[in-house]
Amino acid sequence: MTIRLLVFDFGGTKLATARIDVRRGRADLAALHQAATPDNATASRDLSWRMATEVYRDTIDAVGVSFGGPVDGAGATVQVSHHVGGWDNYPLRQEVADRYGVPCALLNDANAGALGEQRWGAGRGMSNLLYVTVGTGVGAGLVLRGQVHTGARGLAGELGHLVVADDGPTCSCGRRGCVEAFASGPAIARAARHGLDHGRQASLLRTAAGGNTAAVDARMVAEAARGGDELALSLLARAGRALGRGLAAAVVLYDPQAIVLGGSIVKSGPPLLDPARAALRERALGPPPEILMAKLGDAAPLYGAAAAAVDLITDGST
Numbered sequence: 028m029t030i031r032l033l034v035f036d037f038g039g040t041k042l043a044t045a046r047i048d049v050r051r052g053r054a055d056l057a058a059l060h061q062a063a064t065p066d067n068a069t070a071s072r073d074l075s076w077r078m079a080t081e082v083y084r085d086t087i088d089a090v091g092v093s094f095g096g097p098v099d100g101a102g103a104t105v106q107v108s109h110h111v112g113g114w115d116n117y118p119l120r121q122e123v124a125d126r127y128g129v130p131c132a133l134l135n136d137a138n139a140g141a142l143g144e145q146r147w148g149a150g151r152g153m154s155n156l157l158y159v160t161v162g163t164g165v166g167a168g169l170v171l172r173g174q175v176h177t178g179a180r181g182l183a184g185e186l187g188h189l190v191v192a193d194d195g196p197t198c199s200c201g202r203r204g205c206v207e208a209f210a211s212g213p214a215i216a217r218a219a220r221h222g223l224d225h226g227r228q229a230s231l232l233r234t235a236a237g238g239n240t241a242a243v244d245a246r247m248v249a250e251a252a253r254g255g256d257e258l259a260l261s262l263l264a265r266a267g268r269a270l271g272r273g274l275a276a277a278v279v280l281y282d283p284q285a286i287v288l289g290g291s292i293v294k295s296g297p298p299l300l301d302p303a304r305a306a307l308r309e310r311a312l313g314p315p316p317e318i319l320m321a322k323l324g325d326a327a328p329l330y331g332a333a334a335a336a337v338d339l340i341t342d343g344s345t
């Protein structure tokens with residue numbers, strides 16, 4: 028039997044919709060449509076529904092929706108988007124279920140990414156998994172016994188906002204010293220600009236930015252680190268240590284079989300990952316779980332939305 032799914036990803040910068048057919052444990056993604064996210068919720072929904080008409084004209088069994096922002100613990104309501112206005116307390120699951128006349132699963136994008144990687148990506152075959160994506164922010168999701176662990180208020184597994192240094196840099200959440208305040212792309216870039224503006228004269232990083240320190244971004248830091256630049260290496264090591272401390276806290280609490288890392292910053296490689304592994308080893312109880320690289324890339328939330336939708340209709344619940 029083939030389960031036919033329509034899946035949506037409402038991201039902060041990009042909207043995506045596709046068809047995923049699930050058959051004998053395989054998931055095939057087809058007819059992927061993407062567009063830049065409009066600046067308000069109504070336009071985002073209208074554009075997504077329009078794209079969906081190009082994706083599926085056939086019968087569908089269920090819909091899976093990944094949302095780039097907090098979703099309530101019941102998976103019914105979008106709480107807010109930090110990128111797009113007008114999503115506050117929006118009952119997205121009901122709207123989608125009414126629109127398509129089939130059950131709908133709704134989950135946060137980091138949780139969706141975690142479930143996607145667990146079901147059809149790097150964590151295939153594992154029932155307990157920690158997934159962390161490091162990019163513009165630090166998102167994370169926990170899969171326990173094959174299900175996403177969302178917590179009572181939908182806030183479980185927010186590893187990006189785990190405080191790892193009391194006097195660390197200010198985070199996007201307003202507190203200080205969160206993992207995200209050290210390890211996200213903007214955090215690394217900000218620390219690099221600070222380093223260049225305060226004394227580091229000869230630097231590959233300064234050259235890469237054409238002498239304009241304001242233009243430095245995390246990609247340039249990763250490149251400069253590959254060239255052996257001291258400042259870049261020290262910044263990635265600092266980011267890696269913070270990430271490793273966060274991973275260690277999650278490992279002590281949940282003892283996952285593996286950690287799956289995704290996102291653009293993780294591509295910085297050993298200058299980031301070696302210090303992360305070292306910090307994890309120092310703090311974990313016993314040998315830490317293996318760190319695996321994510322396999323599904325940007326499509327992970329779509330696959331995770333599909334997995335949640337499959338669970339919904341094969342469990343017989345709505």
Ligand SMILES: [Zn+2]
Pocket residue numbers: 187188189198199200201202205207208
């Ligand atoms: Zn924070």
